Amino acid sequence: MDREAKKIRTLIVDDEPLARQSIRLLLKADAEVEVVGEAGSGAEAVKAIRRHSPDLVFLDIQMPEMDGFGVIEHIDAERMPVVVFVTAFDRYALKAFEVHALDYLLKPFSDARFEKALRQAKAQIGQREISH
DSSP: OTTSOEEEEEEEEOOOHHHHHHHHHHTOOTTTTTEEEESSHHHHHHHHHHHHHSSSEESSSSSSSSSSSHHHSSOOGGGOOOOEEEEEGGHHHHHHHTOSSSSEEESSOOHHHHHHHHHHHHHHHHHHHHOO
């Protein structure tokens, strides 16, 4: 598949606007990525995933009303994008991998650590495209 023709459709979910902005700025530098939307709550995230069908979601865990795990529970398995959790709390790491998150970025993260997570996500998305 031609990567120029199909960008990685990405959704950013975090209840903190500055956190969303930080991720958006890091992604802006990558020509292979298209940010298709942002959400500030779990409920908004579920709607945005259903509406945009992103390939990749950067998903905060602790949000009011519905946390990141709640978002995953509300999305059908076949519609579930690759998930990279982004959180300030390390205590959720084990549960994140139990729900098949690709990576777990602990805030504050370095640009290099973010790039590593993005590379892994691209590889995972590439594998999904090959298997479909």
